[in-house]
Amino acid sequence: MEVREYPRLGETVSRRTLSNGLTVLVVHKPFHAKRYAFFATRYGGMDMRYRQDGQWKDTPAGIAHYLEHKMFDTREGNALQELAKNGAVENAFTSGSMTAYYFESTEHFYDNLRILLSFVSVPWFTEESVAKERGIIAQEIRMTEDDPEWRVYANLMECLYRESPIRIPVAGTVESIQSITPQVLYDCHRAFYVPGNMVLVCVGDVEMDRVASLAKEILPAERGEDIPRDYGAEESAEPDCREKELAMEVSMPLFLGGYKCRPCGGGEALLRRSVIGDMACDVLFGDSSPLYTRLYEEGAINGSLGGNFDVMPGAAYLYVGGDARDPWRVFDEITREARRLGEEGIDEAFYQQIRRAAYGQAIRSLNSFENIAVSLAEGCFRGFDYYRLPEIFDTVAKADVEAFLREELTQEHAAISVIRPLGGEMEQDG
Amino acid sequence: MARQMLMDNVYLTCIPSEKFKTGFFSAQLVMPLAKETAGRNALLVNVLGRGTQRFPDMRALSAQLDRLYGARLEPTVRKKGENQVFGFVASCVDERFLPDGERLLEPMADLLGELFLSPATRNGRLRGDYLESERANLADLIRSDINDKRVYAARRLLEVMCQGEPYGLSRLGTARDVERISLQRLNSHYQTILPAARLELFYCGAAREQRVAGAFARAFAALPRQRAVEPAATVRKAAPEECRVVEETMDVSQGKLGIGFRTDSQDMPATMVMNAMFGGTSNSKLFLNVREKLSLCYYAGSTYHRAKGLVTVSSGIETANYDRAVTEIMAQLEALQEGRWEDWEFQGARSSLRNSLLSLEDSAGGLEDYAMGQAATGSDESLPLLLEAVSAVTEERVRQAASCVKPDTIYFLKGKEA
Incomplete structure (x- = not known):
């Protein structure tokens, strides 16, 4: 076992790779009452086409998410209830590239960990239970269809990408989930829920030895096959289409503009690029940026404007959006400001100020056990140590951020998705 | 604190x-x-x-x-x-x-x-x-x-x-x-x-x-101080004889159902446990029956508004399932009023409440919100005391607390197509 201290972050992490290939991390937090466990597989909504037993397989959109829902079923009943009996708060999520199951509890931590490791590693599906889930997931999908923030994002992805599975919603569609059967779910579980493809992160007053011995006892002894995935051919930097517009029951227009960026590989280079992308966001449209304050004071935007830089397998994009009466104008101003900053350079004093703020934000995010677990797990899957963030920070220069603004955030890479109010705008008495 | x-x-x-x-x-x-x-x-x-x-x-x-x-x-x-x-x-x-x-x-x-x-x-x-x-x-x-x-x-x-x-x-x-x-x-x-x-x-x-x-x-040395206005005490009201029903229509694909109840129970810790069993957790009667057993919705949960003595239920359903959902929610409340539950439901609810109160200590924002709530409602019960009170709740007190819960208003936001 390796124990690493991170004095600049005030963190201590134990790390161990078990003989079955599972990576186990324990982030020690001796003063917290709650303890947190996060068990994740490198398998998400984007992993629809993969090779298993020597042949390529295509699976329906939404399969990873469906599987997440069904994993809680056990031969004896339902793991949710087992955990809830112990007072644990549990949940799960499926993103484009990861499915994770986690709980937080103040009592019975190791009992709960046993339950978590068991239900995630032992599938139990029946025709009846899989059919029944269709109603629940269909309702979940319908709910997202009414959610303007979700729709504006989904439409942006459809604008930016032509073939990448990132343009398909993680939960799939009501139609695509119809063809999901217990057999498809078993196949996907066998392919991706294997120790070699998974990571277990515990945060809190937790002992590595007890965690590791539980994991060894419960999980399979074999690491499992390495599964190649197909995310489609690398796309050109040009978006598939420039804009999409949709009318919904909203009080004012909202938008999300995006820039299709060059995809990046893994390792510390990826972490560094994320830092640069995030700093570009802060410099360009962060709360203290000249553009943000000007647009806010003009009334062109409100406090909702914000954005982020996302890196997914085979895809990377920066998005920015919020409420605006004239979304096209606001997005156009952002693109022009990116060009200006890229060409004329960022003011040195402003850059130093943003740098200080970004460093503080990075430390702040470690208040959240969930942030810690997600970031460390992602690091394991993509080959970097997230806690080396302060050191990575030191290597980023103003010129890196300027180059990013100049090369990535251009008109040629841009697309916009807009949700506007339905024709007869509802005037509520409220 | x-x-x-x-x-x-x-x-x-x-x-x-x-x-x-x-x-x-x-x-x-x-x-x-x-x-x-x-x-x-x-x-x-x-x-x-x-x-x-x-x-x-x-x-x-x-x-x-x-x-x-x-x-x-x-x-x-x-x-x-x-x-x-x-x-x-x-x-x-x-x-x-x-x-x-x-x-x-x-x-x-x-x-x-x-x-x-x-x-x-x-x-x-x-x-x-x-x-x-x-x-x-x-x-x-x-x-x-x-x-x-x-x-x-x-x-x-x-x-x-x-x-x-x-x-x-x-x-x-x-x-x-x-x-x-x-x-x-x-x-x-x-x-x-x-x-x-x-x-x-x-x-x-x-x-x-x-x-x-x-x-x-x-x-804050320069803060002027005169004519102090004290925070208001919360007034509780009884539920009407007949439950009100209000419907609105909008262009949505999923209907939203809300049911408001009033309670005159003074036993706050028991009502907290009762609410956790009713719809406060993913192990609650609403979650297990309305969602898991009948697949009527993606979410169904309840909230206890402690200071005001209200319990509200919220659920997202197909507009056509309105009657079934209301009937099922009321049936689950009735089960609590009649003391129909398994031991694990009661134990789990108490345990999950203890967990959420203990976890509050791990969140500065959570502690602030709790402190402001206490200050504004004039309550000085500390977290450890509340924790103790929740642990001491008995099944009989839960049943009594549930019996005090009376429906007041049903609100339904329905889709146009139905």
Whole structure:
């Protein structure tokens, strides 16, 4: 076992790779009452086409998410209830590239960990239970269809990408989930829920030895096959289409503009690029940026404007959006400001100020056990140590951020998705 | 959790802790929630948040926050019982993570003080341009709750159910009222409430209490104090004989069902356990039956509004399933009233409540919210005491608590196609 201290972050992490290939991390937090466990597989909504037993397989959109829902079923009943009996708060999520199951509890931590490791590693599906889930997931999908923030994002992805599975919603569609059967779910579980493809992160007053011995006892002894995935051919930097517009029951227009960026590989280079992308966001449209304050004071935007830089397998994009009466104008101003900053350079004093703020934000995010677990797990899957963030920070220069603004955030890479109010705008008495 | 009086009608709650990466600050005024003033108070904090004499515009203010290592500052407006709690919460990285032993506590306290006491002004009054832009933003924000139909339906349920009671008012007031606030009105409102309102200060972080009290006392030394207005006591009402039903139609694909109940039970810990069993967890009767057994919805849950004695149920359903969902929700309440549950349901609910109360200690924001709730509703029950009270709840007390729950109003937001 390796124990690493991170004095600049005030963190201590134990790390161990078990003989079955599972990576186990324990982030020690001796003063917290709650303890947190996060068990994740490198398998998400984007992993629809993969090779298993020597042949390529295509699976329906939404399969990873469906599987997440069904994993809680056990031969004896339902793991949710087992955990809830112990007072644990549990949940799960499926993103484009990861499915994770986690709980937080103040009592019975190791009992709960046993339950978590068991239900995630032992599938139990029946025709009846899989059919029944269709109603629940269909309702979940319908709910997202009414959610303007979700729709504006989904439409942006459809604008930016032509073939990448990132343009398909993680939960799939009501139609695509119809063809999901217990057999498809078993196949996907066998392919991706294997120790070699998974990571277990515990945060809190937790002992590595007890965690590791539980994991060894419960999980399979074999690491499992390495599964190649197909995310489609690398796309050109040009978006598939420039804009999409949709009318919904909203009080004012909202938008999300995006820039299709060059995809990046893994390792510390990826972490560094994320830092640069995030700093570009802060410099360009962060709360203290000249553009943000000007647009806010003009009334062109409100406090909702914000954005982020996302890196997914085979895809990377920066998005920015919020409420605006004239979304096209606001997005156009952002693109022009990116060009200006890229060409004329960022003011040195402003850059130093943003740098200080970004460093503080990075430390702040470690208040959240969930942030810690997600970031460390992602690091394991993509080959970097997230806690080396302060050191990575030191290597980023103003010129890196300027180059990013100049090369990535251009008109040629841009697309916009807009949700506007339905024709007869509802005037509520409220 | 120690609360001390710092000045006349000014209190400080200080929670020393080294487990967080950040220090958490809050300064909140507490006033009875009322239709005339709800919008004014909400608008006031947003205008004050635009700038101070030292940092007169957004750019100067956010630059200062950047310099304080990405400190966060946020205007907040909350409803606690029948009071409005409004002011600022702020946080910054703990000093031990800074390279050169810089101090952040004093500048943070100063900034909070300046936001209340020396706002950016023109000709001795709050700035008209700030008023105009914040007034428009606030009105937009109030109207935008329609974007999230779940939030919208929850607000409408309380509005309909508690019509005429302060609890039925929205924490931000109405868009219409906000749009009518003039600069003169806002100025005189500011002059009136600043000396009168209760001020609750809060800090959680690694600094010593004495240093915190000193920093806040200095930052708020110029606060005028006269004609103290005390927070309002919450008034409880009985449910009507007949349950009201209100329906609205919108172009949505999923209907939103809200059911409001009233309870006259004084046994708060037992009602907390009862609510957890009813719809408070993913192991509750509503979750297991309405969602898991009948697949009627994606979510179904209940909330206990402690101070006011309400329980509200919220669920997203197909419009066509309305009758089945209402019947099933009522049947689950009946089961609780008749004491029909398995032992694990009761044990699990108590355990999950204990867990959420204990976890509160691990979140500075959670502790602040709890402290403000206690201060505004005049309750001084500490977290450990509440924890003990929850652990001592018996099954018979749960049954009795459930029997006190009476339906008041059903609100249904339905889709057009049905």
